[in-house]
Amino acid sequence: MRLTEKLSPKAQSIAEVFRCFVTFFLIAGLLLICATKMTDSRLTFAILLLTGWLSWTFTEYALHRFWMHNFFRYGKSNLYDIHMEHHKHPKDMKVNGYHRLLTFSVSVIILSVAIYLNNYFTLFAGFCLGFSFYSFLHYLLHQPWSRYIMPNLQKAHIHHHGKYPDKGFSFSVILWDWLFDTLPPKEAEISDKMLSFYFKNGSQSHQKKK
Numbered sequence: 001m002r003l004t005e006k007l008s009p010k011a012q013s014i015a016e017v018f019r020c021f022v023t024f025f026l027i028a029g030l031l032l033i034c035a036t037k038m039t040d041s042r043l044t045f046a047i048l049l050l051t052g053w054l055s056w057t058f059t060e061y062a063l064h065r066f067w068m069h070n071f072f073r074y075g076k077s078n079l080y081d082i083h084m085e086h087h088k089h090p091k092d093m094k095v096n097g098y099h100r101l102l103t104f105s106v107s108v109i110i111l112s113v114a115i116y117l118n119n120y121f122t123l124f125a126g127f128c129l130g131f132s133f134y135s136f137l138h139y140l141l142h143q144p145w146s147r148y149i150m151p152n153l154q155k156a157h158i159h160h161h162g163k164y165p166d167k168g169f170s171f172s173v174i175l176w177d178w179l180f181d182t183l184p185p186k187e188a189e190i191s192d193k194m195l196s197f198y199f200k201n202g203s204q205s206h207q208k209k210k
C-alpha cells in the first residue's frame, strides 16, 4: 500500500507532483555532479547536453500531465482547451512544418553558441534541442510508419488519445511514464477502430476551418 492512500485527493495530487519533481531533480543533480567530475571536456559537454535534453523531456511530461490535462481541476485553461481539441482530432496540430523548421534552426544556432562557449550554457542548448525534437516527435507519433522507429512511445500515445488519457504523457522518451507509473496497462489492446480514429486526417474528422 502506498503511503499517500490515506491522504485527501487534493493532497495526493500535490504529493504526486512533489514526487515527480524530487525524482527529476535527483536525476538531474546526479548528472550534473558527473559532468563536473569528467576530466575530458567533451564528456562534460555531452553530459550537460544530455541533462538539458532530459530536463526538456521532464518539462514536457509535467506540462502535459499536470497542466494540459488539468490535474488539479482549477477551472479551465486555454492550454487545456487547445489540448482537448487535439485529443478529439489527433491529426490536427497547431504546430506546422514551418514552426518545426524554425525552432530546429534556432536550436542549431544555440547549439553552435554552446559549443563555442563550452560552459553551463550547454544545459540550455540541450533543453532547446529537446523542445525542437519534441515538435518533430509528436508529429512522427501521429504517422503510421513511426511504429517501426518508436513502437512503445506510439502505443502509449495511441492509448493516451484513446481510453487512457491519464496515461502515456511522454512524447520524447518513455522514461518518465515508466518511472512515474503512467504507462498504459500492458494488456490494453489497440483496436482497428482506434487506429482509424488516430490516423484519420483532421480535414476528414471535422469541418472547422483551419
Ligand SMILES: [Zn+2]
Residues within 6 Å of the ligand: 085, 089, 092, 202, 206, 208
Ligand atoms: Zn479540430
Ligand SMILES: [Zn+2]
Residues within 6 Å of the ligand: 086, 090, 138, 142, 157, 161
Ligand atoms: Zn497526439
Ligand SMILES: [Zn+2]
Residues within 6 Å of the ligand: 064, 068, 069, 083, 087, 160, 165
Ligand atoms: Zn494529452
